Amino acid sequence: MSTARTPAGRAFTLRRARFILLCLLPGAVFVALFTYYPMIRGAVIAFQRYNLFDLTSTPFTGFENFRAVLAEDRFWTALRNTGTWVVVSLIFQFFLGFGLALLLRGHFRGRGLYQAWVFFPWAMSGFLIGLLWRWMFNGQFGVINDLLLKAGLIDERIGFLATPGWAMTSVIVANIWYGVTFFAIMIMAALQSVPRDLYEAASVDGASRLRQFWHVTLPHIRPTLALIVLLRIIWILNFPDLIYSMTGGGPAGSTDIITTFLIQQVIGGDYGRAGAVGLLVLGLLLAFSVFYLNATRFEKAR
Amino acid sequence: MNGTMRHVATAVKAVVLGAWLLVTLFPLYWVLVTSLKPKSEIFSMPLKYWPGEVTFEHYEELFSFADFGVYLGNSLIVSLVAAGVVTSIGVLGGYTLARFAFPGRGAVMLAFLVTQMIPLFIALGPLYLLMSDLDLLNRLAGLMLVYVAMLVPFATIIMRGFYERVPVALEEAAQVDGASRLVAMVRVVIPVMLPGIAATFIFAFVQCWNELFLAITFIDSEDAKTIPVAMNSFITQYDIDWGSMAAATVISVVPTLVLFAAIRRYIVEGLTAGAVKG
Numbered sequence: 001m002s003t004a005r006t007p008a009g010r011a012f013t014l015r016r017a018r019f020i021l022l023c024l025l026p027g028a029v030f031v032a033l034f035t036y037y038p039m040i041r042g043a044v045i046a047f048q049r050y051n052l053f054d055l056t057s058t059p060f061t062g063f064e065n066f067r068a069v070l071a072e073d074r075f076w077t078a079l080r081n082t083g084t085w086v087v088v089s090l091i092f093q094f095f096l097g098f099g100l101a102l103l104l105r106g107h108f109r110g111r112g113l114y115q116a117w118v119f120f121p122w123a124m125s126g127f128l129i130g131l132l133w134r135w136m137f138n139g140q141f142g143v144i145n146d147l148l149l150k151a152g153l154i155d156e157r158i159g160f161l162a163t164p165g166w167a168m169t170s171v172i173v174a175n176i177w178y179g180v181t182f183f184a185i186m187i188m189a190a191l192q193s194v195p196r197d198l199y200e201a202a203s204v205d206g207a208s209r210l211r212q213f214w215h216v217t218l219p220h221i222r223p224t225l226a227l228i229v230l231l232r233i234i235w236i237l238n239f240p241d242l243i244y245s246m247t248g249g250g251p252a253g254s255t256d257i258i259t260t261f262l263i264q265q266v267i268g269g270d271y272g273r274a275g276a277v278g279l280l281v282l283g284l285l286l287a288f289s290v291f292y293l294n295a296t297r298f299e300k301a302r
Numbered sequence: 303m304n305g306t307m308r309h310v311a312t313a314v315k316a317v318v319l320g321a322w323l324l325v326t327l328f329p330l331y332w333v334l335v336t337s338l339k340p341k342s343e344i345f346s347m348p349l350k351y352w353p354g355e356v357t358f359e360h361y362e363e364l365f366s367f368a369d370f371g372v373y374l375g376n377s378l379i380v381s382l383v384a385a386g387v388v389t390s391i392g393v394l395g396g397y398t399l400a401r402f403a404f405p406g407r408g409a410v411m412l413a414f415l416v417t418q419m420i421p422l423f424i425a426l427g428p429l430y431l432l433m434s435d436l437d438l439l440n441r442l443a444g445l446m447l448v449y450v451a452m453l454v455p456f457a458t459i460i461m462r463g464f465y466e467r468v469p470v471a472l473e474e475a476a477q478v479d480g481a482s483r484l485v486a487m488v489r490v491v492i493p494v495m496l497p498g499i500a501a502t503f504i505f506a507f508v509q510c511w512n513e514l515f516l517a518i519t520f521i522d523s524e525d526a527k528t529i530p531v532a533m534n535s536f537i538t539q540y541d542i543d544w545g546s547m548a549a550a551t552v553i554s555v556v557p558t559l560v561l562f563a564a565i566r567r568y569i570v571e572g573l574t575a576g577a578v579k580g
Contacts, residue, residue, distance in 0.1 A: 019483065020404055023394040027454040028410070030391070034451030035417050038425035038432055045428060052427075100322060103315055114319065116563055118326050123562035125512030127530055128551055131537075132329045135336065135544055143332055146349045177325070238421040241514060245537065262423050263515065271427035278424030285419070 046275030053269050065276035074253050075277070078261040084168060085175070085243075085257050086236050092176040094229065097183020104188060119185075121178050126241025133174035134246045137161050161247055164254035171243050171255050178242065179232070186228045190221040226296035233292075234285060258284075330555075337361070337548035344545055360549035370550070372525060373532040377511055377554075380442050380528060384449035385506035388457045391450070392502055396461025397487060401470070414455035422452065423515065430519050440523040448520070449510045457502050464498035465491070501568035504561045511558060529554045 046065055050058050069075050100118075104111065121129065136143050139159035148154045160166045194217055202212045240259035243249060249256035249264065256264075258281055265274035336344060337360055339353040364370035399407060429448065430439075438444030468491055476486040492499070514530040521531050533550050536542065 016402065017404070020398045020402055023398040024410065027391045027395040027458055030447070030451040030454050031414065031417060034429070034432070034448050035422075035425065036413075038428035039420065041428040041431075042424050099318075103319055114323065116566060117323060119562070119566055120330065120559060121326065123508065123558040124555055125514065125530070127512070127514045127533075128555060129329075131533070131547060131551060132333050134542075135548070136329060136332060138544075141345055141347075141349065141544075143349060177329070180322075181326075234419060238423075240423070244514075245534075259421060259423055262421075263426070266423070266426045266430075266519070271431075274427050275424070278421075281421065282424065 042271075042275045042278055044275075045271050046279050048272050048275075050272035050275070051270050061272075065272045066280070069273055069276050069280070074256065075261060077253050078256040078258050081168065081255065082237060082257040085172060086233055088172050089175045089179065089236055090229070090232060092172075093179035093183050093232070096176070096180045098187050100180060100184040101187035101191060104184065105191060119181060121181055124178075126178070126239055127245045129174060129178055130171075130242040130245030133170065133177075133242075134161065137170045137246075162251055164251055167247050167251060167255045171246050174242055174246060175236070175239075179236070182232070183228070187221075187225070190224040190228070191217065193224070194220045223296075226292075230289065230292050230296075234289070237281075237285065333548045333551050336544060337552050339545070341545055360545040361553070363546055364549055364553070368532065368536075368546070369524060370529075370532070370553070373527050373529045374553070376442060376526060377528040377530075380445050380449065381507045381510035384446045384453070384510045385503050387446070388450045388453040388506050389499060389503045391454055392457030392461040393492070393499060395454075395458040396463075396465055397491075399458065399462040400465035411459070414459055417455045426515065426519055429516070433520050439520055440526045442526055444520055445517060445528070448516055449513065452513075452516070453506045453509060457506060460502055461495075461498070464495050468494050498568065501565040504565050505568075508558045508561055511554070 047060055047062060048058050049061050049064070104115065124132075137145075137160040139145065139157055139162055142157075142160070144160070145154070145157040149157070158166060160170045198216050198220070199212060202216050207215065237257070238259055240257065240263055243255050243257060243260050244263065247255045249260045258277070262274060262277045262281065265271075265277055335351070335353060338356050338358070339350070340355055340357045340359065343350055343354055398404075399411065433439050433444050433448075436444070438447065472490055472494070473486045476490045477483065481489065512530065513528075514534065517528050517531045518534055521527055527535075529550070533547070533554070536547055536550070
């Protein structure tokens, strides 16, 4: 974190303290009341029996909610699906995004306009994107079936969103479509951070483009890439919107991920269990982040 | 590399970029075409890639059979007010975080950053209880409050970044001339930052405009529904009427498309500010 650039030679006075307090107070109050308070209450509720449809008694029940959640098959299915959803989406988003970033590196006519158009999925919500693809993947009147038939790749229409294996593939395809731009933008910014004289030195030494990429570009942007990937993993894991509107977690829970499962608990009114799932997700994210940061730091030190 | 090779490379590049553009734009094209087709064409074979007969019946239906005008108005009011409030809060908070070193500054930054990493869904149930206690369920004011809270950390942190790029000398000069700190801020610093402030406002607006899960948790009365809530009920109530759904999608996506295009540069900056540094 950078140090604050205070006007030179000014001490911390009472008047200034009052000004700071007044400026920060509105934001702090909002965040405390509508973000931290509910989060903390959610953590407490995780240890209570707390069902919206019977609020007459809400006793503390220890780890009962956790036990109930962990005993549910749907929870474990959701956890496994989360793994598939995150890993497969990420790999494709990363490599396609990287490719796009490399292609957009040089200057060419219409580059700005191109970027503006390719950028547009970012203006859409996950909910709308899910609807868009739900319609395109429609088993009867969907355009994807039509295109595949025309191309001769399939002989009859596939009920993409009604068949468990296909449903997961479909939501992942939609997610890849959405996320490639993100990676392209981030990686383009990272590429621009590589000092130009490094390349010049490399080409004086007679290194080919490929070797330059491998020995100059990649090592230089690796720490940034590691961070981008971590942020993205957390983000994809916390992104139930698209699945919610595309399949609702179906058919038969085959596209449920951990956050859609959590939302179903909330909609079902069982806040105790929802709290427990929430804490489990949080623990998982935390453990993963620590593990990941350690692993990538090790990489850097080597 | 000789001349022919270079031409081939350029051609390959152009083809790949063109293909990706097609893949990116096709879903939007398809929803637009669907929204302009009569029902008989939407649900018939063979699929038409351009409407045989262009119709606006789905758009008309949205406003006659459904109260889409009301939803549109609600979305506009909630998003405008919440974005306005949150931008003002960001302008104030970002200033102090950028310009003063004070005890607890790091803690405030951390408290804001943490909220960006934790999924909001954990708080969804308790937030419902809180809104119910405050008698804010089914009211636009309730949504506004929660949206402001949701966006304060982002707005404050991004504004801090904008302030840090304005030279302190600019402000000090004004203060030497006898202007108070607040006057210096309003007269000198804010005009310089106007594009950044506008970008923050637009970004916050689009977030509110698109928000779904909080809205469906707090709102179920017809007169308080925002567009996403209404569209969500299109899904659950009937077998989806894809003509209306497509029209609703187009209506809700066009404003965000235009707004995002206007601030594209800032979104790229905002996205990359945290992760990419030298």
